[in-house]
Amino acid sequence: MESETTVNDVVDIASEELESAFSQWSISEDVVKAEDVVDKRVIPGGRNVLITSALPYVNNVPHLGNIIGSILSADVFARYSRLKGVNTLYATGTDEYGTATENKALEEGVTPKEICDKYYKIHKDIYDWFDISYDYFGRTTTEEQTAIAQQIFWRLHENQYLLEEVTQQLHCPKCDRFLADRFVEGNCPFCDYCEARGDQCDKCGKLINAIELKEPKCKLCSTTPQIRSSKHLFLDLPKLQPKIEEWFKETTQSKENYWSQTAKVIASSWLRDGLKPRCITRDLKWGTPVPLEGFTDKVFYVWYDAPIGYPSITAHHNKLKDIAMAYQQMSQEEDNSSFIPLALYLSSDYFLEHPSRDVRLLVACAIADVFRVYAPNAPYQHPELIKHIFLFFIQQLKGLQDPKDATFKRYFYLLENLAWVKSFNICIELEDSQSIFAQLFSLIFKIVNENHSDKVKNFMLDMLTPLIIEADTVSSKLIEIILWHIIDPKKTMNKQANWLAVQILKKTNKTMEPYLVSYFTNAITHGIDDNAGDIDGDEETSAVVYQKPA
Known part of the structure; x- marks a missing residue:
């Protein structure tokens, strides 16, 4: 048993x-x-x-x-x-x-x-x-x-691991193009699967030369293609086989053997049968260009190119990290004028509107350090650009919401930097500064929660209070955003936001007093602005006016 x-x-x-x-x-x-x-x-x-x-x-x-x-x-x-x-x-x-x-x-x-x-x-x-x-x-x-793809290619070329061969290719006379890989389908020469591609059969898994397909058809127009000649580059795998076999044996027999059994069986069968030269170029336009004279009208085959994505993606990430680290380590005492062009480049739409959250975060940290290093004369001068950058900061600060997020340390660094340098104070000179501040206050009240430490909340406070104390004015909209969090239902819905609002009022009481008097007087005498802040209309604003804050 x-x-x-x-x-x-x-x-x-x-x-x-x-x-x-x-x-x-x-x-x-x-x-x-x-x-x-x-x-x-x-x-x-x-x-x-x-x-x-x-x-x-x-x-x-x-x-x-x-x-x-x-x-x-x-x-x-x-x-x-x-x-x-x-x-x-x-x-x-x-x-x-x-x-x-x-x-x-x-x-x-x-x-x-x-x-x-x-x-x-x-x-x-x-x-x-x-x-x-x-x-x-x-x-x-x-x-x-x-x-990186071209660098690897040149090393292969210099070490004579490449072959030049004229190959027979399928060409569609109607589309006037060579039919590489997925541009042609037909019956597999090994298992007769009817939708085999020009490079591989998805049913039996065998690699295919496109001209071996039975009854091939152009994927774009269904025309029967013709066979034409085209010169291509091949990776000389037979020449590399002794080194590959040595490496394979060494890695699969070591104590730290991470190969799966399936991977070992497949690799062993390929080596047993003898490796064949493998074409690494294609007659296409979309791809990494081949840099060798005579082949510049071709691109690298995706299965040569794609695995290089792992080191290139890592390299792209590390380049941004290097930039962020470079600005982070700078001090105001140094001559950092040579880094100004890079600072301006980071403020381009390519980065500020980049689809990757990770890229935007690294860029935000770098630009925040730019304001620290070059204060009080940051290289960003145009009012529209300054506005764009600080609205970008506001969007990135959303990442503070979850302290358990893997990237929270960087979001925390961004907050700490913006608070310590008082970077948002630059916006005081802008025409629509109060609109920017309203968005910032609204966001912070929305994301602050019980999972944040006192240190995080204090940095939030340090970032917000100077925007009231040092500003030329405080809008009714901003007042309502703050007051709305010291009364019910917001008061009990988010106690951390309530604490933050109360602390802001305490720290800015002398500055806020005339604005609050004017706000309440105007609200009682002339009615309420239905479009202010997070407040929907008369009923809610009346609550602000008539409730007694805790």
């Missing part, structure tokens, strides 16, 4: 490990130091873990299979690693080159870039909704991707 397996047999974790994990989980932002805000990429002598997950194509809306199949498992391991105190970076993103993207663009009647921008945002919004804890969600259509 087989013995019964218990939970303790499956999971054997010492109690002190659990206690350590939970203590890591509940670490307060009170212990956060400035140097911890931008994570170190590698800790010498320590354990460093880079976690990635399969990059989804941007040709559809992700489903549960996408999440369960790769994204979620990576998320679980990233959370586990962080709980164990391991220096962890979870970087993933979207795979945006290849015929799948071009096909979808043709289907929707837009450019490939427009398809990428559309579905990148859809993917990221969905993964954000599921609270996936990646450190950075990038994409493969970046300068880093091109630079």
